[in-house]
Amino acid sequence: MSEVIGIGASPKRKEDARFVRGRGTYVADIKRPDMLVGAFLRSPHAHAYLKSVDVSDALAAPGVVAVYTGEDLKKDNVGGLPVGWGISGKDGNPMKEPPHPPIAVGKVRYVGDAVAFVVAETTDQAEAAAELIRVDYDVLPAVVGVVDALRAGAPAVYDDIEDNLCCDWDLGDAAAVEAAFREAAHVASVELVNNRLIGNPLEPRAAIGEYNFATGQYTLWTTSQFPHVVRLLMGEFVLHIPQHKLRVVAPDVGGGFGVKQFHYAEEAIVTWAAGKLGRPVKWVARRSEGFISDAHGRDHVTEAELAVDENGKFLAMRVKTLANMGAYLSTFGPNIPTNLYAPLLSGVYRIPAIYCEVKCVFTNTVPVDAYRGAGRPEATFVVERLVDLAAREMGIDKIDIRRRNMIPKEAYPYQTPVIVEYDSGDPMGCLDRAEELADVAGFEARRAEAAARGKFRGLGVSTYVEACGLAPSRLAIGLGARSGLYESATVRVHPSGAVTVLIGTHNHGQGHETTFAQIVSQQLGVPFQDIDIVFGDTDRVQHGLGTYGSRSLVVGGAALSRAGDKVILKGRKIAAHQLEASVDDIIFENGEFSVAGTDRKKTFKEIAGSAYVPGNYPLETLEPGLEEQAYYDPINFTYPGGAHFAEIEIDPDTGIVTLERYTAVDDVGTIINPMIVEGQLHGGIVQGIGQALFEHGVYDQSSGQLLSGSFMDYCMPRADNMPQIVLEPHSTPCAHTPMGVKGCGECGTIGSPAAVMSAVVDALKPLGVSHVDMPATPNHIWNIIRNSRAQIAAE
């Protein structure tokens, strides 16, 4: 395949050649010389004082080299895990930001909180020794739900934080909203729960720390979506290692979904222990350990209202959300239900006034942070539930009410009342096409046919917009981000004309090695196979902020394209010299530099070769070499969006919901590789369906034990739960990114829960059901059916 493969093509993914043959290199595959392994003792209690931790028996056990407690780290001046994004409350005061020691000191605050770390020659020895640690717990009452945590007299997760309240935050114009509600012809309202999710990437987390006495350099191999950020957070705040003495490597990583975009305690502990012991130290999470130590997602309780005029036009929205932070603030915890949530509450609609209040609440649960979509699925769910309810209560068709309120294509750019300005989009176009593809016209016949079989059939719709391509630094820092959110790329052209790209985003399933190579192949005319993409190593890649928030193509791809532009400019200078023409007369097209209006030209490969053989260069004005770097900071978020239709059937005998049809028309801007975009949309949609129908992180209310702590009880979506998904793009190019791209990683997860639940409620409409909380499990649906029938019978 010695050819240019450019934008719009769907070559098979470069990275799959190693993945499908089992030749990937994951952290767990790495063995360092003389390596030790560690195991954690984790708290079995949700809330307890640590009266004493006696490690003497564990230390004496076979193969054990060291046992560390929180006090040991504290004595050695190891810092707490930092928060990367701070927020301030309504009163202007900063959020409560309690210390987050890597190993608990004084108190454990959730089941899974680390109590001690055992380092031994083998995993078996470390795990066996961990069982010998004697911990004297003074068990305290625990609180796991946000509503309970705010009640007077609730157990205090922190002795010095009143009401377990981290922050009471708001956004929007409360007075304008009040005024609009007074004028409303109708108010739709809903109380809903956005269920807690546990990400469960295929590869569990793992980390290896190593210290080189000769150079004084530490190395951390970790399952991370953002190695440079781990270097910053761990180096500067936790271990006080200067960044030039710390290398962080995130090799092949088996899925992230947000779970791996935080700095975790285990990373710091293995690195610190390696320095103490002078031997590499490895830790690999067991799946069950992941359930109680990977950050969880979602977990909101919300009351929301939508004010509507007599024509079904939206006037204002009011939202009150309680967001579970868990026991400690994870890296981006407080940012997710605030800055990534409230600004999306306008959806694809004109809503003149919006006011949103969010209380971030501490509980005795695993910390909660970003999970694919991160705030935006929660916002979409609120908006779309309200829109469905308004339609139903006012007797307006639910598709029609959306059309009446949508922002028309010509109204872009559109300034919402909640900070963000949408640059481009065509929600009406997406909805029209999705309605056709989903055969909405034929639905009533399908519903009747299902009813004849004794089944309830429902049609659901959701339209959504998201803010991704994180992020314009100016805006983000203004909202509390403690770092910039730009991206960087280096394009290194070798003398052969082959290209190595060094980029700060991280590929853990998204197909970057393919997509980015297509961008370079098109831009420079270099054969696709001659382009390698390097990522995930702070010693190789200059800088980067990593992969999350659908940013890699939008921000990283833009940096790459800018670096490519610089390579072309440098190539033109070289060509001008070689061809004895003025730079201004050199044009670059189809991989060739030529003098405009002549047949004098040099290929890209010739120019690359000559850049490294500068025998006759005018060295005062032309440097040898062909390598360029660019940093790109976006001027706005990007706003992918779309319209999704779900069609489901409910078996009233069992309550089971089966998904019969799923249709999505999404606007992700310019598409580089259609196959990869389809894959991202499929995966995202399925993950969102997981939230709607299957996944539920459940804690026991009194003991604080995680009841859904394994795949026996935490239900992941599976292939046999899914229908064929019908996809079609409806792209409007982004107005401000270099290639017009918008990002596609989270679209599915944002659009699908609302569409599926809209369908579930629609199916149960004959029973008078107006809202169903997620997940719509068989038992949950059966209870609703039974109760609704009993109510109907009573009336």
Added chain:
Amino acid sequence: MQSFSYHKPGTVTDAASLLAARDNAALLAGGMTLLPTMKQRLAAPDDIIDLAAIRELSGITMEGEDLVIGAMTRHADVAGSDLVKEVLPALAGLASRIGDQQVRHRGTIGGSISNNDPAADYPAAILALNATIVTSQRAIAADDFFVGLFETALRPGEIVTAIRFPRAKRAAYAKFPNPASRYAIAGVFVAQTGGAVRVAVTGAAPFVFRATDVEAALSANYAVEALERLSIDTQDLMSDIHADREYRGHLVMVMARRAVAESLKRSG
């Protein structure tokens, strides 16, 4: 996982003497429960006695009118057996829906019933079909074999060698799987043998049980309609995050009706 000594005897006699001579030994059949619990450090036997090399424990044959399945016969082999499909198609169908492909190619019938997981499928078939459990020491009637949560009538040192199934006039199994684990939340095996009807329920209670009210109703009138107004007592049923007691009880009746309907479509 803690270290252990591994033994691979070639005969039941050798396996039984190994088992008798050791204090903390475990028999390894398919390992579908034992190995995960060892990895989680919940089980830590000093000796593992692997039954895989004992040829007499595997196989499916007819002995007189009875279908006899060796204890080490894998679920996939039961599911795929022409003989089982002919004599007891409901049993082949049950085996084809245990766990997933990997489990069906490792797990064994003897291992499943010896473990007596409350949500295992085979116990329902064995109890409803009134099968006999043959061990290294004796033959045990199904009604006497399953005695509690993960508890059976097996004595220390006793090894299940085969299961002997009588033919049935009609039989079928219907299960509602746990969406996460895919174990039965309610699995009902209905069997009509001669004049008698036996109905066994798995997944719903701490261990498999016979639904005697359902049996009585079906004995009087073997038809789905006979169960229309019947419900079962939910007092002793399990309740968890997937299915509360009332829902489980309801599902038992739904599965019972579905099993009866299915059994009427075919014989055996």
